[in-house]
Amino acid sequence: YLALIGNALIVFGPIVSIFNFYLCNIPQLVIVFVAAAFFYLLSTCLTSAFYFIPGIVNLPYLLVSIGVSIQEIFRFALFLAYLFTERGYERNLKVKLLYGKFAWLHASVAAGLGFATCHALLLNGNVLSQSYGPGTLYLPNCPTITYFTHHSITTLLFVLLNISWMIIGFQGYIKKSVLRIISLLVLHFAASLITVLNNKKDSCLYVLPTLASLVVIGAIISTVELIIICNKDE
C-alpha cells in the first residue's frame, strides 16, 4: 500500500492541491480543465495511430517528435476553442468567461493542469496500479530508486512542465509572439526527447536533472509572463 500511496502522492499531490486550492475557487476554470484533459486525450489518440506504422517503434526519436508536434497542434487547438468560446460569450451573452487582467493566466493554468492530469492518468495510471502488491522492480538505468518511483518523479516533472508550457503557449498565441512559441517548442522537444535516453545505463544521472532544469526554466519564463501581466495597464 505504502509504495502505491507514496507514488500516487508524488504524481497527483500537486495536481490535487492546485485543483483544490486554486481551480475550485473559479468554476469556469474547472470546465476549462475538463476540456483541456479531453484535448490531451485526443492528441494521444492521434499520436498512437502513428505507433502502428511498421518499423516506427525502432525510431523512438521520430515517434516522440511526432507526438510532441501533435500535442502542440492540440494545444493551439485548445487555445482556439477557448478563444472561440470567449468571443461567443461576449457576442451573444454580452458577458466574459473570465474577468480581470489575469483571466488568460487563469485559463492557461487550468488548461495546463488539464493536460497534465490527463497525461498523468494515462501514462502513470497503469504503472501505479502495478506498483501495488508484494515486490517491486528496479531497472539497470536507475538502480537506486524503484521503477515506479522513477516513473512517478518523471511524470511529476512533466505535470509541472505542462503547466508552464501552457502558460507560455497561451501568451505566445495571444501576443502572436514567435519567440515564445519557439521557446515552447524547444522546451517540449527537449523534455520529451531526453526521456528517450531513459533506457540507457545510468540515465537517471542526467535525464532527471535535465528535466528538473527544464522545469526551472519553464517556471522562470512563466514568472516573467506573470510579471509582464502584472505590469500591464488594464
Next chain:
Amino acid sequence: MSNQEEERLLNGGDSQINSDLQDNAIKEEDSDSEAVETINYDPTLDSDNDESEEGITTRYSENIISLLKPVSIAMIIVIWAVHTLSPILNSSGVPVSSAVMVYTESESDSGWLKLGGALLNALIVVAMVCVITVILVLLFVYNCYKIIYGWLITSSAVLLFTMGWLWLEFTLRAYSLTIDYFSYFFLLYNFTILGVVSIFWQAPTIFTQAYLIVVSCMTGWWLTRLPEWTTWAILAAVAIYDVIAVLTPKGPLKLLVETAEKRKVPIPGLIYESKKFKLGLGDFVFYSVLVGRASMFDSVTMFACFVCILTGLCLTLFCLGIFKKALPALPISIALGLIFYFVTRFGVTPYITNNSIQQINV
C-alpha cells in the same frame, strides 16, 4: 411566458432494473423506469439587474460543476465496486442470468454471433424501457400518482435493501471486517428506510443527493455484470433511444415533460436536484456502467471514458443553454465514451504500454 420558473429540460430515457436474489440464481427484473433527466434553470436570476456580468458566468459554471461533481462521485464509486465487490460476487459461484436476455455470451462464440446476440439483447432492453416509459407516461397523464409513487417507492426500497445487503456483505468480506447479525440487519433496515424517506419525503438535501447517488451506483454496478458485448450494445441502443424519446414530437419522454410543464408539477421519477439543475438517475446509471465496464479492461480506458463522459456532459449543458429546449443527456457522453473506449483499448493502450516500458514521456 409564465412568471414561474422556466424549465429547461434535459431528458433522457432510462430503465432502472431491480434484481432479486432467488435461490442461487440471480435474475434481472425490469420493474420500473426512470422518468427523465431534467435540468431546471431559473431565468429570473439572469434578468436580475443587480447581478453582475461576472456573477452570471460564475453562477452558470457553478451549476455545471454541481452536476459534474455527483456524476464523478457516482463513477468513482462504481469503479471501486467493480474492483472490490465484483470479484467476491464472482468467486461466490452465483450464476448470472437475465430474464430479458435471449443470448448468453460464451467465450467460444464467434465475433459475429456475439455482435448479433448483443444487438438482439439491446433491442429487447430498449423495447422494455420504451414500454415501461409509455406506461409511466400514461399513468402520469391520467393522474395515477399513487400507482406511480407506490411503484417507485417499492422498487427503491427493494433495491436499497437487496443491493445494500450485497454491498454490505461483500464490503465486510473484502476488508475482512466482522459484524454481528443484529447490527447487520439493524443497519440495513435503517439504511433502507432512511433512503426511502430521503428520496420521497423530507430530508436534508445532502441525504437525498447521497441516496440518489447510491441508488444509481448500485444499479450501475449491477449492470456492469452483463456480458461485455451486450453492455456496449445496450449503451449504444439506450443513447439512440434517448434521442428519439426526447426529440421526436411523440416521444414518450417529451410527452412526459410537456405534461408536467402544462400542469406545473414535478416530473415523477428519481431525479437528482442540484442548485438550478436536475438530472435523472438514468444518466448516472449509464455513465457509471460505461466507466465501470471500461475499468474492467484497463486503467487507460477507464480514465479516457471518465474524461469523455465529463466532457460530453459539459457539452450537453452548453447545448442546453444555446438551444433552450429539452435535450437528451446520454447521447454525447455515451458516444464519446464508446468511441474513445475502443480507440484507447486497441490504439492508445499498446502505445502507452510501450512508452511506459521504454520510460518515454511525450
